[in-house]
Amino acid sequence: MNYLFASKVAKRAFIIIACLFVLSYVGTRFFTHIDLALYGYMVGTLVFIGGFLYRFSAWADRPPTNVILKKGLRLLFRKSTANTTVDHLAIYRFIWNRGWYRWTQHILLGWGCILAAFVTFPLVFGWMYFTMTDNGYYQVVFMGVDVLTVQADGWVAFLFYNALNITAFMVIGGAVMALYRRYKNMQARAEQSFVYDFLPLYLLLFISVTGLMLTASNMFLGGFGHPVISVTHQFAVIVTLIYLPFGKLAHIPFRPMSVFARNYREHYGEQEMKKCKVCSNEFVSAEQSADVINVLGKNEMAFQMEEGFHLAELCLPCRRKYRMFRFTGVPTHEINAREANQHAKG
Amino acid sequence: MGKQVLYIEMDNCIGCRSCLAACTQCGGHDNRNRNYVLDVDPFISRQTIPLMCFHCVNPACARSCPAQAIQIADNGAVLSALVEKCIGCQNCTIACPYGIPKFDEEQNLMYKCDLCYDRTKEGIPPMCASVCPTNTLQWIEEAELEEKRAQIPLANRKWTASHDPDVLEGETNVKISLPGILQGKQKLF
Numbered sequence: 001m002n003y004l005f006a007s008k009v010a011k012r013a014f015i016i017i018a019c020l021f022v023l024s025y026v027g028t029r030f031f032t033h034i035d036l037a038l039y040g041y042m043v044g045t046l047v048f049i050g051g052f053l054y055r056f057s058a059w060a061d062r063p064p065t066n067v068i069l070k071k072g073l074r075l076l077f078r079k080s081t082a083n084t085t086v087d088h089l090a091i092y093r094f095i096w097n098r099g100w101y102r103w104t105q106h107i108l109l110g111w112g113c114i115l116a117a118f119v120t121f122p123l124v125f126g127w128m129y130f131t132m133t134d135n136g137y138y139q140v141v142f143m144g145v146d147v148l149t150v151q152a153d154g155w156v157a158f159l160f161y162n163a164l165n166i167t168a169f170m171v172i173g174g175a176v177m178a179l180y181r182r183y184k185n186m187q188a189r190a191e192q193s194f195v196y197d198f199l200p201l202y203l204l205l206f207i208s209v210t211g212l213m214l215t216a217s218n219m220f221l222g223g224f225g226h227p228v229i230s231v232t233h234q235f236a237v238i239v240t241l242i243y244l245p246f247g248k249l250a251h252i253p254f255r256p257m258s259v260f261a262r263n264y265r266e267h268y269g270e271q272e273m274k275k276c277k278v279c280s281n282e283f284v285s286a287e288q289s290a291d292v293i294n295v296l297g298k299n300e301m302a303f304q305m306e307e308g309f310h311l312a313e314l315c316l317p318c319r320r321k322y323r324m325f326r327f328t329g330v331p332t333h334e335i336n337a338r339e340a341n342q343h344a345k346g
Numbered sequence: 347m348g349k350q351v352l353y354i355e356m357d358n359c360i361g362c363r364s365c366l367a368a369c370t371q372c373g374g375h376d377n378r379n380r381n382y383v384l385d386v387d388p389f390i391s392r393q394t395i396p397l398m399c400f401h402c403v404n405p406a407c408a409r410s411c412p413a414q415a416i417q418i419a420d421n422g423a424v425l426s427a428l429v430e431k432c433i434g435c436q437n438c439t440i441a442c443p444y445g446i447p448k449f450d451e452e453q454n455l456m457y458k459c460d461l462c463y464d465r466t467k468e469g470i471p472p473m474c475a476s477v478c479p480t481n482t483l484q485w486i487e488e489a490e491l492e493e494k495r496a497q498i499p500l501a502n503r504k505w506t507a508s509h510d511p512d513v514l515e516g517e518t519n520v521k522i523s524l525p526g527i528l529q530g531k532q533k534l535f
Contacts (some may be wrong), residue, residue: 021397064412064437094454098429109475187374190464191425251430257413260456261435284440292410292440299409303443303515311443311515320382320397326513327356327395327524330387337388344379 009057016049020125020271027143028082028126034148041124048245055245059254063298065290072260084262089255101181108174109204113252116167130160165215168208175201175208200248206236262289276315277308278322278333283315348487349421352461352475353494354396354522358482359383361394365474365483372473373464380448380459381474396482398474399459400518401447407458410441415456422519423461432456434467443515461520491521 005011028034060069065255087093092110096103122128122142133139133149138157140148150156159166178341182188192198210233217226244250268285276283292312296303303311311319317339359518361383369379381398397480405424408416415431416438427438434454439447447458462472470476478484486494513524 013449059414062412062414064410065414068412068433068435094434094452097450097452098455106399176436185374186464187376190374190467191419248430254413254431255433258433261412265437284436288435288437289440292437295410296406296441297435299404300407301404301406301409301516303406312440314445316439316445318441320384323397323444324384324395325384328393328520332384332386332388335388337385338383339382340388341363342366342379342382344363344370345377 009053012057013050015051016053016252023127023143024125027122027128029141029144031126033125033129033141035123035129038124041237042118044234044241045121045124047238048241051242052245055250056253063295064291065257067295068257068260068264071264072257075260075263078263078267080266081259081263084259085256088258088262092161101177105174105181106168110174111180112167112170112174113204114188114206116164116171119163119167132139158315164211168211171204171208172212175205196248199243200240203236203240203243207233207240210236276318277313278318279315279336281315289313347451348489350469351491352401352465352472352520353484353486353491354481354520355484356395356522356524357393358480359394359396360391360480360482361385362479364477364479365396365398368473368477369459372462374458374460375462375473376410378448378457380446380457382446396474396533397444397446398520399461400421400444400514400520400522401459401461402515403517403519406441406443406515407438407447410437412437418462419460419467421461421463421466422464423463424458425460425463426458427456429455 005014025031025033059065060165074286080084090104092103095106102322128140128142131139132152136152138150138152138160139146140150140160148156150160179198182192182197182201188197210229213229214233217224217229240249245253265288268287272286273282274284274286274289277280289312293310305311311322314322314333314334318333320339321333321335324330325334363383365381366379366383369375370377370383381396383394383396385424386393386395401422401424403422405416405418408414408418411427411437412428413431413433413513415427416424416432432455434449434456436449436456438456438458439445439449447456449456462470462474466472466485470482475483475485514522
């Protein structure tokens, strides 16, 4: 099987495209229900997949990333995975702990984008479409199966029709909050750059506003300017998709790694903890300590000390005290005293 | 104005911990200090030495980060993990040879000394150096650093004597002078 492809990237690309093709074949009832108005988005998505695989492969080949990815995949079916996933990827508890403003902004942006993607991608690939059955009723077809019949003027149908309008308002709200924070917050102002921090927000705003303009044109202007707005909206979406793997938005597809990392720490923490070579306190899993030493070795960093330990085998306070020893010659790390007064009150 | 560096003259430290308090007040430091002041010989003497990120030229923390969350700024400052990228694996805290990065379990986020990047990128001293009452922490131009270096020429081109091998693991952007007095050697200036 491996001889068939020039590289891992080629293999992954082939598998993904083949899966999409098969799913679309089934979902569109053997290509009888393709929405050709969305053809441009399909091409854009395929280019996005190419870019994403390129970025992902470059990233997954880095030694530390590789370790977490491989071990994370092996540990995917832990009991706590479901909990951690909801915590990290759905309700963003860790962002709540960074502040309610950032949490609100992220819930709006994050869920706005995810819900919009759940609506648009199935539509683009023909996995989901709507037909009319009886007069006044709407049929939702998903993967070629009739899943739901709703009243055409009912509230469920209303949510279907307006799903992208609702998510557009969510994204606009979130993006405006984020922009406001970027103008006011001192740390954000210190480190931000236009291309990395602002451009994604402007792109999301561009998409949401042109999308809403389509609705406005239909509802209030009798379809005035619809072709132009439609192409502009399509342009905005495709540019964002192609840019996505290379900028700040790349954290969306890469974020599930945080679940891997949590599993990795929990699992190997239960297996065996590493005892500090100086004070014997347990400070990290033995596995992680070994992995870090290994990764540093691959980067030609060997913090192997004359005393016979690697620095990654020392707990953090001992590592700091050991540095005092290296500065002064006084064996501070061997003196059994706790670091005093290290936390200033802000 | 030439490039400026943080320079630590260790034996001046009196352990007042002003640098810790100042650190909490930096714009983006969220009221948490990211530096340390350590007792050298706790039960014997009062000598202390400040310890903060040395901003390695080739930082182990960034090399060990699976998410590429630790960025290096144009002035060499190794920044705190990018909030959207940090996945909370804590590799950086294990990799750092000096034990500097801190980790917030609640926020699932690493934070560390960023050389007060919001200040230093404008040529303003970092908080710690701007409050240090004894000139332990100094924010000086590279030319001034060379002058200081020239005052204490040693045969091995080191600053002051200390035991071999080198006291730091690799080249750093923060410059230090070792506490010669502690080893019974007088400073020559």
